[in-house]
Amino acid sequence: MAKQPPQPGAQAATTTTGGDSSSRVLVWATGAALLGAFLIYNSVDASDAAPPSEAVVAQATAHAAAPPVGAPPLPASRPTLLTIPDIGVSAPFTPLRIGASGKLDPPRADDNNLVGWYEAGPTPGEHGNSIVAGHVDTKTGPAVFYLLDMVKPGSTAEITRADGVIAKFKVDSVEVFSKDHFPDQRVYADTPNAQLRIITCGGTYDQSKKDYTDNIVVFAHLDSSRRG
Numbered sequence: 222m223a224k225q226p227p228q229p230g231a232q233a234a235t236t237t238t239g240g241d242s243s244s245r246v247l248v249w250a251t252g253a254a255l256l257g258a259f260l261i262y263n264s265v266d267a268s269d270a271a272p273p274s275e276a277v278v279a280q281a282t283a284h285a286a287a288p289p290v291g292a293p294p295l296p297a298s299r300p301t302l303l304t305i306p307d308i309g310v311s312a313p314f315t316p317l318r319i320g321a322s323g324k325l326d327p328p329r330a331d332d333n334n335l336v337g338w339y340e341a342g343p344t345p346g347e348h349g350n351s352i353v354a355g356h357v358d359t360k361t362g363p364a365v366f367y368l369l370d371m372v373k374p375g376s377t378a379e380i381t382r383a384d385g386v387i388a389k390f391k392v393d394s395v396e397v398f399s400k401d402h403f404p405d406q407r408v409y410a411d412t413p414n415a416q417l418r419i420i421t422c423g424g425t426y427d428q429s430k431k432d433y434t435d436n437i438v439v440f441a442h443l444d445s446s447r448r449g
Contacts, residue, residue, distance in 0.1 A: 289393065291442040294415040295346035298384035303336050303353065307376045308368040316340035317354065328355055333364040343415075345380040346388035346443055350412045357421045357433070366421035369437050370395065378419065378441060381449055390417045391444035397423055397435050408438055415443035 300314045317337035320326040328337040336355040343349035356364035372378075376392045398404060408418055417439075424435030 289391075289414075289442045291391075291414050291416075292445050294348035294443065295382075295386060295388060295446055296384070297344045297347050298382040298386065299340070300338055300345045300353075300380045300382055302381040303378065304381075305372065305376070305378045307373070308371050310365060310368075312336045312355070312365045314338055325354075330356065330359045333359055333361060336365055344382070345390075345417055346382065346386065346415050346446060348415055350409065350416050350418060352409070352418050352420070354420045357423065357437075366419070366437075369419065369421050369439065370397075370423055372439055377444070378417065378439070380417075385449050386446050387449045388415075388443055389445045389447070390441040393440045393442060395437065395439050397437055399424075399435055400433075403436060417441040417443070 299316070302311065302313055304311045312334045313336070315328055315335055315337050317325055317327065317339050318341070325339065328335045333356070336353055338345065339352040339354075343351045345351040345353070355366045357366050357369070358364045372392055372395050374392050374394055378390045378392065380388045380390070382388060398408075408420075419439035419441070421437050422433035422435070423437035424433050426433055
């Protein structure tokens with residue numbers, strides 16, 4: 222059975238991001254290395270829930286494509302709401318941290334409609350690679366990213382930020398990676414523009430391990446922004 226992660230403290234929901242952007246870049250450089258090892262986290266034991274269908278896998282030629290230029294990066298501001306219209310997602314954020322175990326604590330498992338963002342990295346819309354993660358299911362049934370594998374290239378994800386700006390991201394690809402062969406550098410490395418990664422579990426549910434075999438990763442870039 223997958224070990225339950227510790228819950229973020231009550232103060233987590235009001236954590237702000239700002240200050241010296243250069244120091245945040247240094248933190249991210251260190252944190253990304255840890256993420257490469259530990260953000261491939263498990264779903265909680267949800268053996269009564271059906272596993273999701275296989276996600277759309279991008280063509281290999283897309284891997285070598287130049288990243289889209291997209292919109293100019295935004296200043297740092299913590300995210301408050303994620304919406305993905307194509308799959309009906311509208312979910313609040315909680316900040317995620319690397320816990321005492323050395324692993325990234327996922328969003329708490331008692332809320333099926335909650336997403337997290339790695340607060341030591343760039344905020345969504347800021348220059349760099351922002352990491353968003355959430356459960357595919359919990360013990361009580363499907364969770365916020367249960368239909369993430371239905372997202373297609375060209376779909377959009379909008380993130381409302383504390384500064385009142387809505388950052389609109391366009392999906393470049395949706396890919397499935399085995400947890401045993403996860404491409405850390407490709408998913409977590411810094412980027413030349415404002416990009417987003419949305420991550421959850423996928424593939425086949427292994428009853429013996431109480432875990433899914435794969436991770437679904439949505440790759441997206443900042444396409445535009447507006448005042449909410």
